[in-house]
Amino acid sequence: MSQPDKTREPPYDGGCLCGAVRYSFSVPTIGARICHCRTCQKAMGAPFLAQASFPKTSLNVTGETARFRSSARLWRHFCGICGTRLFIEPVDAPNRIGIPIATLDDPEVIRPERHIWVSEKLDWVRIDDGLPQHPKASPVPYRDI
Structure with missing residues (x-):
């Protein structure tokens, strides 16, 4: 029986809205966070970004993406056809890649573990999920790759 309040075991499959880009991971996530920073708000066109990170070498992708450097x-990365935002690639952590949890075929399989950048949270967003909240970036590192 699955536990709906826990992250489930891999594999994790997902893709863009039009289906031109598909991805999969066969390893567990190394961390899942909800980011409330202004850059994520604007980049996603949403009040926050729920994202999960993985070792970059574990990403299997089909299809082409375009990319935009949203910050230093x-x-x-996004689908050049439908515009779905697919991958978050940190320059300072070249061995890690993130995905928006909502792009998974079943977005319930990965549960966020904490909120970050709540100092930039929109006033009308209410956080009542009991997860840890951090004013800026999380002081908790990602799990080892």
Whole structure:
């Protein structure tokens, strides 16, 4: 019986809205966070970004993505056809890649572990999930790769 309040075991499959780009991971996530920073808000066109990170070498992808450097430390990859934001690639951690959890075929399989950048959270967003909250970046490192 699955535990809906826990991250489930891999594999994790997902892709863009039009189906031109598909991805999969066969390893567990090394961390899942909800980011409330203004850059993520604007990049996603949403009040926050729920994202999971993985070892970059574990990413299997089919299809082409375009990318945009949204800050000095992040490349954001997206489908060039439908525009779905797919990968978050940190320049300062070249062995890690993130995905928006909502792009998974089943977004319930990975549960966020904490909120970060809550100092930039929109006033009308209410956080009542009991997860740890950090005003800026998380002081908790990602799990080892």
